[in-house]
Amino acid sequence: MCNFQRKETDNIVKNARRTKTFIVTTVLAAAGLAGYAASASHSLHPAFALAVLALAAVTSRMKVKLPGINGNMSVNLPFLLTAAVSLSAAEAIMITCVSTAVQCWPRKKAKFNWEQMTFNVSMMTFACCLASLTFHAEWLRRMSWGSTTLGLALAAVTLFLGQTGPVAAVIALSEGKAAGATWWSLAHFSFPYYVLSAGISSMVQTVSSHLGWQLALGVFPLMYGIYRSYRIYSGNPADSKQDAPQVLVRSAGAGG
DSSP states (O other): HHHHHHHHHHHHHHHHHHHHHHHHHHHHHHHHHHHHHHHHHOOOOOOHHHHHHHHHHTTTOEEEHHHHHEEEHHHHHHHHHHHHHHHHHHHHHHHHHOOOOOOHHTTTTTEEEEEEEEHHHHHHHHHHHHHHHHHHHHHHHHHSSSSHHHHHHHHHHHHHHHHHHHHHHHHHHHHHHOHHHHHHHHHHHHHHHHHHHHHHHHHHHHHHHHOOHHHHHHGHHHHHHHHHHHHHHHHBBBOOTOOOOSSSSOOOTTTT
């Protein structure tokens, strides 16, 4: 029994060490990519950016529990994708960081976790930067047909992989689970929402180009309706004591 307990303790310590290393790597990668993306930013749209920021922050607190995994999903994804494809990279980074911090901020009596907050903000920033760089890639702009539609689809896929991949990895490391199975549990439930988010972002782009961005951001009631539908479908509202961007990850020091 003592040998078993010692082995279990060693595994916990090893998982915690690996998780911390992964978080540090994620932070450094996000910082480097954010600096590069911000330096390559195109023209700013301050009023549009502030409006998207407000909606992203509000909807970031609307979460539903993901079945089969220690996590939840937020409804702010369409606004993050809209920021990545419709605004400059610098504005998209600001919106992502602020809305993620709002989303991860603990509710009353919940304990604040700096490691969890740091990882979530870094992971979301990294994914958003990748999506923005993909959509605004020079080779995509040279295409004479379908560049916007293709760019939006590629940006959505990039955001999907950029968020679910690191989250699955950190959950697998911290909890000693298989990364592939963890990713699949997360991906198969959340993927339809990424597809829906791409459609909503496309609608925002189309409406804003013809009628102005003010009218395009009237999609908020639609997002609230989707939030209510997801909660009814999941049958289990998000845990009010645990918050995270697209999914909740345990503390990097879990078991340490």
